Structures are given as structure tokens and as C-alpha cells.
Amino acid sequence: MASEDKREELHVLLVAFSAQGHINPMLRLGKSLLTKGLHVTLATTELVYHRVFKPSTATDDDTVPTSITTNGIQVLFFSDGFGSSLKITSADEYMELIGKLGPLSLSSAIKTHFLDTSKKLACIINNPFVPWVADVAASFKIPCACLWIQPCALYAIYYRFYNNLDQFPTLQNPNMSVHLPGLPSLQPRDLPSFLLPSNPFGSFPKVLSEMFQHMKKLKWVLANSFHELEKEVIDSMANICPIRTVGPLVPPSLLGQDQSEDIGIEMWKPQDSCMEWLDHQPRSSVIYISFGSLIVLTAKQLESIASALKRSNRPFLWVIKPKEKDDILPLPQGFVEETKEQGMVVPWCPQTKVLVHPAIACFMTHCGWNSMLEAITAGTPMIGYPQWTDQPTNAKLISDVFGLGIRLEQDGEGFVGTEEVERAIEEMVVGPRAEEFRRKASELKRAAREAVADCGSSERNIQSFVDEIVGTSDDNSK
Numbered sequence: 001m002a003s004e005d006k007r008e009e010l011h012v013l014l015v016a017f018s019a020q021g022h023i024n025p026m027l028r029l030g031k032s033l034l035t036k037g038l039h040v041t042l043a044t045t046e047l048v049y050h051r052v053f054k055p056s057t058a059t060d061d062d063t064v065p066t067s068i069t070t071n072g073i074q075v076l077f078f079s080d081g082f083g084s085s086l087k088i089t090s091a092d093e094y095m096e097l098i099g100k101l102g103p104l105s106l107s108s109a110i111k112t113h114f115l116d117t118s119k120k121l122a123c124i125i126n127n128p129f130v131p132w133v134a135d136v137a138a139s140f141k142i143p144c145a146c147l148w149i150q151p152c153a154l155y156a157i158y159y160r161f162y163n164n165l166d167q168f169p170t171l172q173n174p175n176m177s178v179h180l181p182g183l184p185s186l187q188p189r190d191l192p193s194f195l196l197p198s199n200p201f202g203s204f205p206k207v208l209s210e211m212f213q214h215m216k217k218l219k220w221v222l223a224n225s226f227h228e229l230e231k232e233v234i235d236s237m238a239n240i241c242p243i244r245t246v247g248p249l250v251p252p253s254l255l256g257q258d259q260s261e262d263i264g265i266e267m268w269k270p271q272d273s274c275m276e277w278l279d280h281q282p283r284s285s286v287i288y289i290s291f292g293s294l295i296v297l298t299a300k301q302l303e304s305i306a307s308a309l310k311r312s313n314r315p316f317l318w319v320i321k322p323k324e325k326d327d328i329l330p331l332p333q334g335f336v337e338e339t340k341e342q343g344m345v346v347p348w349c350p351q352t353k354v355l356v357h358p359a360i361a362c363f364m365t366h367c368g369w370n371s372m373l374e375a376i377t378a379g380t381p382m383i384g385y386p387q388w389t390d391q392p393t394n395a396k397l398i399s400d401v402f403g404l405g406i407r408l409e410q411d412g413e414g415f416v417g418t419e420e421v422e423r424a425i426e427e428m429v430v431g432p433r434a435e436e437f438r439r440k441a442s443e444l445k446r447a448a449r450e451a452v453a454d455c456g457s458s459e460r461n462i463q464s465f466v467d468e469i470v471g472t473s474d475d476n477s478k
Helices: 004-008 020-035 046-056 091-115 133-139 152-162 203-212 231-236 273-279 299-312 351-355 369-378 391-401 418-430 434-452 457-477
Strands: 010-015 039-045 067-070 073-078 120-126 144-148 220-223 286-290 316-319 343-346 360-365 382-384 405-407
Touching: 010 020, 010 091, 010 457, 020 039, 020 073, 020 144, 020 369, 020 457, 039 046, 039 091, 046 073, 073 091, 091 120, 091 133, 091 203, 120 133, 120 457, 133 144, 144 152, 152 203, 152 220, 152 231, 152 391, 220 457, 273 316, 273 343, 273 351, 286 299, 286 351, 286 418, 299 316, 299 418, 351 360, 351 369, 360 369, 360 418, 369 391, 369 434, 382 391, 382 418, 391 405, 405 418, 418 434, 434 457
Parallel strands: 010 039, 010 120, 039 073, 120 144, 144 220, 286 316, 286 360, 316 343, 360 382, 382 405
Antiparallel strands: 067 073
């Protein structure tokens, strides 16, 4: 093994897509690498600077600083073609532009901050939505890793789909079930939306296809999960294209660790007023509802949930982020006033604090992986209400693999009726399986903490990864 002096010289560059749910797991992995003696830098787009970091600076123009530092991690910004403009017309447009401009801009940043200095850049870590980073790393002869930010189950599904290893639904056979090692039988409604013949999104499947068909460019694949949670599917990939768990990469407070040690960004300011309200609610009584930062439900869907909450007569905390800052919430007329003694509606909240609060009974979620991991590490059962991308598969994991809750029955348009929402709430709180959900949640909460503790599965994987980075750097120096 290399000496500590040698290790201190080594730098790792993290490259993240410009979304909070992509950047925060990267930063938390970076913090772990820092504690192992490596130097860590994050590179993300100028859009993140304008959304997150600019308000805390004194400049009024569009000038982006060369770098800033947060919690010991240097942050570099590369051009995505939008500058200070926050008006992106479509996801496809953004993916196309960043794929075109990103490689040149990132290459320039690497030359300036690493190659033209005494720093030794030993590894670059990308995430799935910037697969072109692997080509940039190869051009500099730097080893590349990928941090997979969805469940390992999704990694296995995408890998098998894009490498034509198994049969999936087609236009000719759209209703076929899919049978993959380590997973229960999957119906079309259980598959990630990008893989369905009806998928309307062009750029995201193209980006994923590029990554999975060029896995040889990656020296390591790391995952924001933990082995005990997804053992069967992880083991099923061991001889095909292994994936190493290094998570859960969540705020330390969820893992019983020092909260002051957390690192991350917040693109929306949470309201702490809900915490005082929660303090006055009975234990395991509150239904917490949040669909993340991107999902915008239709008025019909919101009305269905609102009616179910009223009829359930149970306390609720509901996060509804308006489309624009001053928009009126599209809730049924009079709902907030009529339920002010029963529940609370807020535009954003400190989710990690909410999930660990003893008043929370369950979490109705869109099944985004970051939110799910936070609920798992908090020991909170879930009601799955998936919308798109990996969320339908994640909802399947909640109900049929992890045993942490139930998935709402949706019609062909993805809509869930009032009766179904009300049924799910009752089943989670007082139904015959409610106690089993709570027991399983407590079991996985304990397993998550053990995974990141000394000698835990994820901690061992991170140490092994660091040792290999150091070893590879030693070999390249000879």
C-alpha cells in the first residue's frame, strides 16, 4: 500500500449533472473520500452556481468564479450553454446542449486546475447522466468510475436491456412480463418508463444507452445503495458487470451520526414551521406526502389526494411546490381552510428532519431514489405513487422486494382515485400488515447504519476503492 504522504497528493474529480438529487450523493461520497486522505473536487454546470451559490455572493453580474469551496470540497463550474438563464425549454434540449458543450468545457477545466499544476488527478467519477465524462477521462488517460444514483435493481435492468441480454416489451409485444435474475417478475407497469415502447423522451434513453454500451470505459461502478438491501440483484451482476455499494449517501443525521458533518446543497429553502406542528401530533399518526422537486401533479390528482386525506381524518403534512414562486396552490377550493385543524400544507420542508420525527406514520412518495433511501434510513414505511423514469420500478421494490409498504393502483393514465388513496392510508396505519411494515422498516434502518459503520459493507467498499485508486496511481507513476 502507498504511504500516507503519497495518498495526500492524490485528487479525485467528481462530475455531476446539475440537479440537487445528483449533486448531493456525489458530495457525500466526496466527503467520505476526504476522510480517507484524498483531495476532492466537484465539477458541475454554471447553472448550479446561479441557482445555489450566487445569492450568497456580492456580485450582481453573470460572472461565474473559477471555483468556490464548500465543506473542504472545491467546486468548479463548466459551461452548459445556458449561462445565467434558468429558462430551459425542455429536458431533451438541455441534455443535447450539455452533451455538446460539456466535454470541451470540462477538458479545459481539467487542464487549468490539474494538468497545469502540481496536483495529481488520480480518478474521475461521473454519474449516469453525463456519460461523456468517461471519454474526457480516457483522453487524459485518467481512470474513470461512475456513481450510480438509482437502485442496483435499475442498474441490472438497464444493463440487460441495452446489451440485449434479455427480452423486454416491444411495439409488437407491449404487454410481456420480464424475468430477470435477482428480481421478481416485472410487468410493463413495473419497468422504468424509458424502456417502454411508448417512451416519449428522446435524450435520456440515448444517454443511458451510451453509458451501458460503453461500460468498458469505466474502471469502477459504485452505487448509492447498500448490499444488505439489494443482495440478490447485486450478486446476479457479479460475473457480468459488478457494482459496488457505497451508500446510503444520505445526511448523517439519518444514520445516527453528527449532523454538523453533512455536506450538500439546497435549491429550495425549507420551512421549519412544520416541525413545531409535528411536535404536537400523536406518535405514528401523521401521513407525510411529498413528490420531490420536479413532479407537478395535475389538479385532478391533487383533488383525489385531498379528498382522501379529508375522509381519512388523519393528521397530514403535505408538501406541494408551486410551479412558480408566487403561484396559488391548485388545491380544491376551501381545502386548506377546512383542514387547518387536521393537517398542514407547505411549499417545501426539511425532509430528513420530518422523516425521523416520531409523529410520522408513513410517507406517500413519488419513489425517487434519494427520497426512498432517506425513508429507508429513517425507518419510515412508504406508500408508492410513481410517475416516470425509475419510479415505477422503485415502487415495485417498496412493495415486493423491500416489504416497506404498498404501491397505489393507478389507471392507464397514472391516475389514482380517492378510494384507493384512502384505502392505502388506512392499510399503512392500522391495517393487518401495518405492524409488519414498521418491523421491516426498523430492520432496514439498522442494516443501513451498519453498512456505513466501521467494517460495514459500504465502508469496506469505499476503503477498497480508495486503495485501488492509490495503487493505480502508484503503477502509473512507475
